Amino acid sequence: MTGNIPLEYFLILSTIMFFTGIFGFLTRRNLITMLMSIELILNSVNINFVAFNHFLYPNNLQGHFFTLIIIAVAAAEAAVAIAIIINIYRNFKSIEVDKVNQMKY
Amino acid sequence: MNIYDFLIMRHELVLVIIALVVLIIDLGLKPAQKRHIIPVAVTLFIIHTIIGFLPSSGGILFGGMFHSSPLLVMMKNVLNIGVLIILLQSYSWLIKPENKEKMSEYFVIMFFTLTGMYFMISAGDFLMFYLGLETASIPIAALAAYMHHRTKSAEAGVKYILSSALSSGILLFGLSLIYGTTGSILFSDIAFSITDSPLQIFALIFFISGMAFKISLVPFQLWTADVYEGAPTNVTSYLSVISKGAASFVFMLILFKVFFPVMEVWRDILYTLSIATMIIGNLFALRQKNMKRFLAFSSIAQAGFILLGIMVGSKLGMTSVIYFILTYIFSNLGAFGVVSAIENASGKLSMDDYNGLYKTNPKLSLLMMLSVFSLAGIPPVAGFFGKFFLFTSAASAGLYWLVFIAILNATISLYYYLLVVKAMFINKNETPIPAFKTDLPARAGLILSALGIFILGFWSQVYEWINNLTVGIF
Numbered sequence: 001m002t003g004n005i006p007l008e009y010f011l012i013l014s015t016i017m018f019f020t021g022i023f024g025f026l027t028r029r030n031l032i033t034m035l036m037s038i039e040l041i042l043n044s045v046n047i048n049f050v051a052f053n054h055f056l057y058p059n060n061l062q063g064h065f066f067t068l069i070i071i072a073v074a075a076a077e078a079a080v081a082i083a084i085i086i087n088i089y090r091n092f093k094s095i096e097v098d099k100v101n102q103m104k105y
Numbered sequence: 106m107n108i109y110d111f112l113i114m115r116h117e118l119v120l121v122i123i124a125l126v127v128l129i130i131d132l133g134l135k136p137a138q139k140r141h142i143i144p145v146a147v148t149l150f151i152i153h154t155i156i157g158f159l160p161s162s163g164g165i166l167f168g169g170m171f172h173s174s175p176l177l178v179m180m181k182n183v184l185n186i187g188v189l190i191i192l193l194q195s196y197s198w199l200i201k202p203e204n205k206e207k208m209s210e211y212f213v214i215m216f217f218t219l220t221g222m223y224f225m226i227s228a229g230d231f232l233m234f235y236l237g238l239e240t241a242s243i244p245i246a247a248l249a250a251y252m253h254h255r256t257k258s259a260e261a262g263v264k265y266i267l268s269s270a271l272s273s274g275i276l277l278f279g280l281s282l283i284y285g286t287t288g289s290i291l292f293s294d295i296a297f298s299i300t301d302s303p304l305q306i307f308a309l310i311f312f313i314s315g316m317a318f319k320i321s322l323v324p325f326q327l328w329t330a331d332v333y334e335g336a337p338t339n340v341t342s343y344l345s346v347i348s349k350g351a352a353s354f355v356f357m358l359i360l361f362k363v364f365f366p367v368m369e370v371w372r373d374i375l376y377t378l379s380i381a382t383m384i385i386g387n388l389f390a391l392r393q394k395n396m397k398r399f400l401a402f403s404s405i406a407q408a409g410f411i412l413l414g415i416m417v418g419s420k421l422g423m424t425s426v427i428y429f430i431l432t433y434i435f436s437n438l439g440a441f442g443v444v445s446a447i448e449n450a451s452g453k454l455s456m457d458d459y460n461g462l463y464k465t466n467p468k469l470s471l472l473m474m475l476s477v478f479s480l481a482g483i484p485p486v487a488g489f490f491g492k493f494f495l496f497t498s499a500a501s502a503g504l505y506w507l508v509f510i511a512i513l514n515a516t517i518s519l520y521y522y523l524l525v526v527k528a529m530f531i532n533k534n535e536t537p538i539p540a541f542k543t544d545l546p547a548r549a550g551l552i553l554s555a556l557g558i559f560i561l562g563f564w565s566q567v568y569e570w571i572n573n574l575t576v577g578i579f
Contacts, residue, residue: 035267035270044278048278048282049281049284052281060288060289062289066280066281069236073236073243076239077243077266077270080244081246081267084247084263084266087250087262088262088263091256091259092259100263103257103260103261103331
C-alpha cells in the first residue's frame with residue numbers, strides 16, 4: 001500500500017503539519033481554532049510514530065501503541081478544553097482570545 | 106508474576122481506591138450531607154500518607170514500564186506531605202456555600218492528578234511517562250476553572266489547558282524523533298543509543314521545551330502568573346508546589362536516566378534557562394501588588410534555583426534538588442496557607458491590605474514572616490539549607506559563575522520578600538484586616554508547615570536520609 005512512498009515524504013508531511021499547528025496556535029484569535037491547531041500538532045506526532053514504526057522497526061509495535069494512546073488522550077484533552085471554552089463563553093459572551101484578558105502582566 | 110508483585114505499586118493502588126471510594130460515597134449523600142465528605146477524604150488521605158512511609162523494596166513491573174525504588178517512594182512521600190497540608194488548608198474554602206455541590210470533585214480530581222504524578226515519577230518508558238504527565242495536567246485545568254461562575258477562574262482554566270496541551274504536543278514531537286532514531290521507548294534501551302547526532306539533539310531540545318512549560322521556566326513562563334492569580338488559592342498552591350515539584354523530579358530523573366550520554370549539551374541549555382528564569386522571575390516579582398501573582402513570580406525564580414541542582418548531574422545534585430523541593434514545599438505552603446486564610450476571612454489579596462497585619466493577627470504574620478524568610482533563604486530556617494546545598498553542589502561541579510549569579514539573585518529576592526514583612530510589621534494602616542480565628546483543619550495545616558520549616562532547618566538527619574537513598578540511581 002505504502003510501498004512506493006518513501007519515509008522522507010511522511011516526515012516532511014508531519015513536519016509541515018507540526019509547524020502549521022504551531023503557527024495556527026500563535027496567530028489565531030479564536031479558542032476553538034487554537035484547539036484545532038493543537039490537534040494538528042498531535043496528529044503530526046501520530047504520523048511520525050506510525051511512519052517510523054512501519055519503515056524502520058516493523059518487528060515491534062511500540063509506535064502504533066503510542067499512537068493509539070495519543071489519540072485517546074487527545075480526545076480527553078479536547079473534551080476538557082471544550083467544556084472550559086463553553087464556560088468561557090458563558091462568562092465572557094465570546095471565545096475570542098482578545099476578550100479573555102482580565103489578567104495581564 | 107504473582108499477586109504480591111502488585112504491592113510494588115502500593116502508592117498508586119491505594120490512592121486510586123481512595124479516589125473511587127470518595128466518588129462512590131458522594132453519590133449516596135444528600136445535598137445537605139455533602140460536607141461530611143471532607144473528614145472522610147482527609148482521614149483516608151492521612152492513612153495513605155502513613156502507609157506510604159512503610160518500607161518498600163522496589164522492583165520492576167509490566168516489562169519495564171513501571172519502576173519503583175526507595176528513592177522514588179521517597180519522592181512520592183514528599184508529594185504526599187504537601188498534598189496533606191493543602192487538603193487541611195482548603196477546609197474553610199470548601200465549606201463555603203458556593204462550593205456545596207462540588208466538594209467531592211475537588212478531592213477526586215486532586216487524588217487522580219496525584220496518581221498521574223506517581224506514575225510519571227515511576228515511569229520506565231516514555232509511554233507511561235506521557236500517560237502520567239497527561240493524567241497529572243488535564244484535570245488540573247478543571248480544578249483551575251473550579252469556580253466556574255467567576256470570570257477569572259474560567260480564564261485561568263482555559264489558559265492552563267491550552268498551554269499545557271501545546272507543551273505536551275511539543276514534547277511528544279521530540280519523543281517521536283527519539284523513537285525514530287533509537288527504535289525503542291524504554292528508558293534503559295534508549296540510554297544506550299543516545300549520541301550527539303543532530304536529530305537527537307533536536308529531540309532533546311523539544312523535550313526540554315515541553316518540560317520547561319510544566320516547571321514554568323523562562324521563556325515558557327507566561328501562563329504561570331495568570332493561572333496562579335485566577336485559580337482558587339488552594340489550587341494555586343497545589344499547582345505551584347506539588348505539580349511543579351513532581352515535574353522537576355521527573356525532569357531530573359529522565360535527564361539522568363535517558364540523556365546522560367549527552368550531558369554536556371543539556372547542561373549548556375539549562376545554564377541559560379536557569380539564569381534567565383532567576384533574573385526575569387525576580388524582576389517581575391518586584392512590581393507585583395497582588396499576593397498570588399507575587400508568589401507566582403517568586404515560584405518562577407525558585408524554579409531557576411532548582412535547575413542549578415539538576416544540571417550538576419551527580420548524586421550530590423540529586424540529593425540537593427530533592428531536599429530543596431522539600432523545604433520549598435513547606436515554606437511555600439506556609440505562605441499560601443496564610444494568603445488563603447486571609448482571603449477566606451476577608452476576601453483581600455492585595456499587598457497593601459496586609460499593612461498592619463501584625464497588630465490584628467500576630468500569629469499569621471509571624472508564620473508569613475517565617476515562610477518568606479525561608480523562601481528567601483535566611484539562615485536558621487529550612488530554606489537557607491535548601492539553597493546552601495544547591496549552591497554547594499553546583500560549585501562542586503565547577504559552575505562558579507552560575508553560583509555567583511544565583512547568589513546575586515537570592516539577594517534581589519530578599520528585597521521583595523522583605524517588602525511583605527515590612528507591610529505586615531512596619532506600615533501603618535487605618536483599616537487593617539480585622540482579627541479572626543482560623544478553623545481547626547486550617548490551623549493544623551499552618552502548624553504543620555511551620556513545623557516543617559523549623560525541623561528541616563535544625564535537624565540535619567533528613568538530608569542524610571535522602572542522601573542515603575540517592576545511591577541507587579547510578
